[in-house]
Amino acid sequence: MKEKIFYEEEEKISIDKPDLYRVYLLNDDYTTMDFVVYVLMTIFDKPKVEATSIMLYVHRHGKGLAGIYPKEIAETKVYQVESLARAHGFPLKCSIEKND
Numbered sequence: 001m002k003e004k005i006f007y008e009e010e011e012k013i014s015i016d017k018p019d020l021y022r023v024y025l026l027n028d029d030y031t032t033m034d035f036v037v038y039v040l041m042t043i044f045d046k047p048k049v050e051a052t053s054i055m056l057y058v059h060r061h062g063k064g065l066a067g068i069y070p071k072e073i074a075e076t077k078v079y080q081v082e083s084l085a086r087a088h089g090f091p092l093k094c095s096i097e098k099n100d
């Protein structure tokens, strides 16, 4: 039945390919470089060399990509980064953009 096939295809698309969101770290003048590297290693699972390179990119260009995730995971990463930063007295912020 034509209608059923269409329905199944629609469902398959939403299961196989969730929309992805880019999580960016934003630069500021107060968060320490070591803390940003720590965040990238612990929350975004980056090895130290890559974490350092992303941190320096953010420091020089204002923002940099930390990771790309489905929406709920991206939002959780932002929450984790900003809560951890606040707990350490840093103003570190993230932004999220849809990965079109």
Ligand code: TYC
Residues within 6 Å of the ligand: 025, 026, 027, 028, 029, 030, 031, 032, 033, 036, 055, 056, 058, 059, 092
């Ligand atoms: N600009 C900060 C400093 O000079 C370092 C920094 C890098 C802060 C990346 C935030 O997302 C950031 N201490």
